[in-house]
Amino acid sequence: MSELRVAEISEDTANNLKKFKFRKSQNTVALILKIDKEALTIEPEQILEDITLNNLKDSLPYHQPRYILLSYRYEKEDGRVTFPYCLLFSTPMGSATNLKMMYTTSLTNLMHKSGVTKVFELRDLEELSDEWLQETWIAQLELIN
Structure with missing residues (x-):
């Protein structure tokens, strides 16, 4: 059985993550990241500005995992x-x-480098909506309190 290895994050990608976190925007913005299987690195795939969650859903592959950093209005x-x-x-x-x-x-590794503390797993892209995100967010807050 092959050993599972953790994908690395280059300094350039780490800088992009930091810039994304502290960017100023008046609308929802998403940074889609994927793992380069050959280099075993996490790389930015696409940045979507001024989007809806429906637009985001349409930009994601239906049969491959992805990480999506989201600054949600x-x-x-x-x-x-x-x-x-x-x-x-x-x-x-x-x-x-x-x-x-x-x-x-x-x-x-990505959570640490991006400084994100809220993570939501999405197994069915059809569920991705404002209602799903808000309900999931509220449910997580209730667990903390």
Whole structure:
């Protein structure tokens, strides 16, 4: 049985993660990352600005895992706007097992380098919506409190 290895994050990619985290935007922004299987590195694949979660869903492969860093525009009931920073870990059900395992073993490394503390696993891309994200976020907050 082959040993699972953790994908590395280059200094250039780490700098891109930091820039993404601290960017100023008035709308939802996503950074899609993938693992280069040959180099065993996590690399930016695409940045999507001023998007909806439906646009994001359409930009993701349905049979391959991806990491999605998300700065999500959320308007609270009192009218205040916040931009929660989170990681969506997309592992579609049709993905190859070895790919899922590679992405899972590298997740902690990405969390550390990106400074993200909220991670939501997404197994079915059809679920990705504002309602799903908000319900998942609230459920996680209730677990903490």
